[in-house]
Amino acid sequence: MIYDIIIVGGGIVGLATGLKIQQSNPALKIAILEKEDQLAKHQTGNNSGVIHSGLYYKPGSLKATNCINGYHELVKFCEEEKIPFEITGKVVVATKEEQKPLLNNLLERGLQNGLEGTRPISLEELKQYEPHCVGVAAIHVPQTGIVDYFQVALAYGRKIIQQDGEIFLNHKVLSSSNLNGINLIETSKGEFQSKLVINCAGLYSDKVAQMNESEPLDVKIIPFRGEYYKLKEEKEYLVKNLIYPVPDPNFPFLGVHFTRMMKGGVEAGPNAVLAFRREGYKKSQINLSELAESLAWPGFQKVAAKYWKTGFGEMYRSFSKASFTKALQELIPEIQESDLTDGGAGVRAQACDRTGGLLDDFAIRESAHAINVLNAPSPAATSSLSIGGTVAEMALKRFS
Known part of the structure; x- marks a missing residue:
């Protein structure tokens, strides 16, 4: 046939x-x-289950147009098929003064992408949305939601x-x-x-x-593992919905954040580290041939040279729960290492071109x-x- x-x-x-x-x-x-x-x-x-609004993506890009169109189609599909979902909204929070211009840029991009209602909020309003979160500035994005993909x-x-x-x-x-x-x-x-x-x-x-x-x-697929912790059940009250940091504009990952899950619980993470095999969900899972391919790819070598400092920090957090906790404390200072239990991990298939660009x-x-x-x-x-x-x-x- x-x-x-x-x-x-x-x-x-x-x-x-x-x-x-x-x-x-x-x-x-x-x-x-x-x-x-x-x-x-x-x-x-292994997806985190976020219905993305289209906030981060360059206006007119495939990510922006497909995310915004796909958002509406996904919501309609879930309604028709009786798949549980929830439009929760999220806050994006600057924790340092130098992040304020980046947060404003993010707001402008969201508005250009048609995210009506996305707006700056005062620190008093931030406390209404997320009572345990701190920062120096924040925006609220009403379109974001959660679902089990x-x-x-x-x-x-x-x-x-x-x-x-x-x-x-x-x-x-x-x-x-x-x-x-x-x-x-x-x-x-x-x-x-x-x-x-x-x-x-x-x-x-x-x-x-x-x-x-x-x-x-x-191009070659370079696998990046994202590792999560989960909040212990008695600490889930610290997060009402979704809390994100201001992402590094030069690094194609969003930084550690808090996500309430449709299937229950609150995830904290992920980091972003090179996986030692394409389906390497644990540190111990290694495929020497696939690892060698990643390391030998000229584009990845240039990425590693450019972002070695950021990459080292991500890798350190992978092995240090204390360091991971410290990153989370920038958003919620009350979080303690003892509040976190091991969560899952996902592997992102990130294409990298030969000249050193992680395809955006x-x-x-x-x-x-x-x-x-x-x-x-x-x-x-x-x-x-x-x-x-x-x-x-x-x-x-x-x-x-």
Whole structure:
């Protein structure tokens, strides 16, 4: 059997793409190949569960447009499918005087992205939103919310199957080639054929993309692990909703923050450290070949040289609970080391180009026989239906 489209990767972006294709052209025969024994096991399943508003992203960028459009589509989908979610709002807090201009820049960017109601708040108002939080200035973003993205992804998958799409678990893609316009995809459980491949393989998206390319790719996925602590249940009262610091504009991570979870509890974190394997959720998980690839990549070497001081601080916090606690105390001074228990960790698939840039925007690239989603870290979960729609539109042009 020859499928019209095979999607590699059963995370939230791959599933959203399949759903959007079905909605636009139900006659197309599609299949999703997932290497794990369940959907959404990696970036989606370890997501912090924030419905992002679009505050941080450059106006007009793929992240900004897809996040804002995806936000509305996600909320509508959750309402229709009875998936629990909550629009909580969040505060972004400057803890040092020198952060005030950066906070103002963030406010301006949010307003440019259409976030009506986002505004500066007084320190008295900050106490109303988050009684235990301190700072020198703050803004409130009403659009931010929380959801369990694993449940969202499973709902996408159910709808795909209901509409006669096929999902194959435990099917790891080993190779892909093209013969006379047909893609031959070898998996751990047999061969598939398709007219088009859509690569949504997340942490291995560069590897899958390279299978059909004769020239080396100019980007590589560098895995960054984000580690969390959880507040002990008796200390959860310290956080009402979501509390974020002012991010370093030169570093593509948001800094340690507090997040109330849809499934219960409060997370504190994450840091951002180089993972020693692409799916390395623990410090002890090491793949020497994958680590060597990351360290040898010219772009990563330049990133490391530029951000070594920040990177060292992140790594130190990974091994020092006291240091992690100190970072959290900038926002909530009452937090003590004894209030924190080990939480989970996620690994971010961050694309890095050859010249030393961590790609700041989503990256979707077409080739003769494939569409490759090569950079879709946060806010990809919030943006999933919009990204899926973008990729679906690119794919459907080939079948018109």
